[in-house]
Amino acid sequence: MANVYSVGQVNSYIKNMFTQDFALNKIYIKGEVSNCKYHSTGHIYFTLKDDTGTLACVMFAGQRKGLAFQMKEGQTVIALGSVNVYERDGKYQLYAKEIILDGAGLLYQKYEKLKKELAEMGMFAKEYKQRIPRFAKKVGIVTAPTGAAIRDIMNISKRRNPYTQLILYPALVQGEQAAASIVKGIQVLDKAGVDVIIVGRGGGSIEDLWAFNEEIVARAIFDCNTPIISAVGHETDVTIADYVADLRAPTPSAAAELAVFEYDAYVEYLYGYKKTLESFMKRIVLDYRNKAEKMKLRLSMLSPTNQIREKRQLTMDIETKLKMIMKNMIKSKRYQLEIYIEKMNGLSPIHKLNQGYAYVADDSGNTVNDINKVAKGDSLTIHVANGVILADVNETRER
16 A cells, blocks of 8 residues: 555644644634633633634643633633644644633723833822822712712712712713713813812723723823822722722722711811810910919019018028127137136236235346345345335245
């Protein structure tokens, strides 16, 4: 038999045919997902089908970055990849590199692209975010005049603070004209002088919420001088408007909670602030009163009258002390004088003479206290208490 080929050779030949077909090397295929399995290795095995047939597909773990959602049975997707033959089984399949959801997937791709561009421009930066006023008196609302969103905002606002004024701009929030209508509402309320603006609507699909992913809406929010709270859809719905807004609320109801301050809590806050202020003022008054008392006492001590009184008292104290010192000194000196007098009396010749003693002197005035200092015939002067006696020596006797 001529030209007999092995199974491997045939499969390899067919694989080369697929490889050389440029149309199959980069192809977009649309179909419904079935038999989707996430393998433990990270690979995803699934089948694309439509009314006319099925196609086996695989996305290797290294290509998973091209998948931005969790694949599920029944989803309609568009897969980008190449069709080739798996030689071992002799089957051809799509090797997917990128998978997007049909319809919504294209919108999501557009959403991600715009999000990246605006982020690079800095429109999501925190430094451009305005602070939401704590006590807003006028709240502007850009949403549909009918629907759950406006009713929720009105009910919560009335419950929290019936005195807050709500100003509604009835905008289209879905459809081709919705983006322009939202932009107009933001601009009108920005000029109306409201304290804060709520921009939002109730939940829905990505197509329903798409107006809030438009670039013109994002720029209107960014350029608005009034702080804006974005409240689009449910908590899981995140739009471009949420990133650009000064504050994101998960729902319109939550936006009303954030924008409208609670009146009862505000009254309680004022009461607490009043008590704090009163306590602070009392403490300040008491401090200044104590300082005034100290200044008054100091001033009274430094006044001329007080100074004179103090000096007078000091003088009187010194005078009293001086008198006491002088008295004690006189007493002491008097005592010493008495001692000296007694000593003088004991040593006084006159006192001795008054006691009957006499003082004898020779012609030269020298004291005669020894019989050997005189001789017979010498003249002597004898001093007594009331005068002198002149005598001559007749005889001396030794005792």
